[in-house]
Amino acid sequence: MSDLDKHPAGDTGHDAHLPAVAEEPIANPGLPAHTWRPTDIDEGLAKRAERQVSALFTLSAVFTVLFVVSYFVFDIGDNWETVGGLGASTVMLGVCLGLALMLIGVGIIQWARKLMADQEMVEMRHPARSSDEDRAATVAALNAGLEESDLAKRPLIRRSMLLAMGLLGAPVVILLRDLGPTPSSVASAAEGTGLKHTLWGTRDKIRVVRDVVGTPIRVSDLQIGDLVNAVPDGIFDLEGVDLQVAKAKSAVIVVKMAPEDVKSQQGEGWGIDGVLCYSKICSHVGCPISLYERTTHHVLCPCHQSTFDLADSAKVIFGPAGRPLPQLPLAVDEEGYLVAQSDFKEPVGPSFWDREK
Known part of the structure; x- marks a missing residue:
């Protein structure tokens, strides 16, 4: 390295950490002399720059906190309009995080x-x-770079930077909350009851009604070989997203077979005269199933061909599904209609957790 640079007064000579060049293969091309920055010469200006940088990091932390506050203050459906017709939630979250x-x-x-x-x-x-x-x-140069960053000498910058970057984890946690319902242990009709429960657990003795039309199912009206797509009574009181979320986990299939064909059930007394009820949600990746073969009592998932034997606790006889379809315990009310005794005894849908024994 040629004598292009002259350290200002008081400089400690950082070049001592760099390897010396024994011989230059080409002549000095005549680079202009290095011009030192004001902050290299005046410690007062350096302190002022330090405060500026620290203020920027601190403001970043403030906007991160405002992002979290905005998430809870502004609803997604807020009608407050801004330029471009965007709602308050979208604008505030975007501006604060940006x-x-x-x-x-x-x-x-x-x-x-x-x-x-x-x-x-x-x-x-x-x-x-x-x-x-x-x-x-x-390695020596990297260590020198760390030393030259002045992190040790500038604690104000170090602390404010750690504050700003550390708080950035908060938006990540907040946004993860929007990935789906939490595994709530309390049933909630409006939210579809989380991961561990369905609408069948929101109240006692919910009638089993036909999907789409919502009419109750009388045991005496079912014939051997029937398969009925059904949902819990009251589900059509919900609207929009609430209805879709609840239906995505509460949908069931009701089948009628000869009582002597029933090999096993997932609980005692859950079947009524050959009438059984299982979740319609495949335990592989959650596709809806209803392709029924009445002679064998097998039901097929159209997505990945998982096959379940409804006469034998809906156990898996083919395909990638990891566990049987959960069974809904049934009863008959005083008017002869099918009702659910309780919620499913295990979570419905994909089998990413262990089945409870």
Whole structure:
């Protein structure tokens, strides 16, 4: 490295950490002398720059907190309009998170431009595989870079940067909340009752009604070989997303077979004169099933061909499904209609948890 740079007064000489160049293969091309920044010379200006960078990181932390607050304050369906017809939730979440990230970036750029080491250096090309000496020199240079970042000397920057970047984990946690319902242990008709429950558990003795039309099912009206797509009574009181979420987990199939054909059930007394009820949601990836073969009592999932034997506790006889379809315990009310004794005894849908014994 040629004598292009002259350290300002008081400089400790960071070049001491860099490997010396034994001989330059070409002559000095005549680069202009290095111009030192004001913050390299005046410690007062350096302190001012430090406060500026710290303020940017602190503002980033403030906007991250505002993102979390906005998530709970503004509803997705808020009618407050802005430019472009976007709702308050969309605007506030986007603006707050965008500014939080931008201020961290601007702070790092300002830190690098005004406070990190400012030197000119030359490094000659070397073979693809560096020598042990070069590798050791690289480690030394990295250590020197860490020292030159002045993190140890600038605790205000270090703490405010850690605050801003640490708080960025909060939006991630908040946004994960929107991936789906939590495994709630309390039934909720409006939310479809979480992962562990369905609408069948929201109240006692819910009637089993036909899907679409909503009429109750009388045991005496079923014939051997019938398969009826059914849902819990009251589900059509819900609307929009609430209806779709609830129906996606509460849908069932009711089958009627000869009582002597029933090999086993998932509970005592759950079948009524050959009438059985199972979840319509495949335990593989959650597709709706209803392709029924009445002579064998097998039901097929159209997505990946998982096959269940409804006469034998809906156990899997073919395909990738990991567990039987959950069975709904049935009873008959005083008017002769099918009702559910309780919710399913296990979660419906994909089998990513262990089945309770």
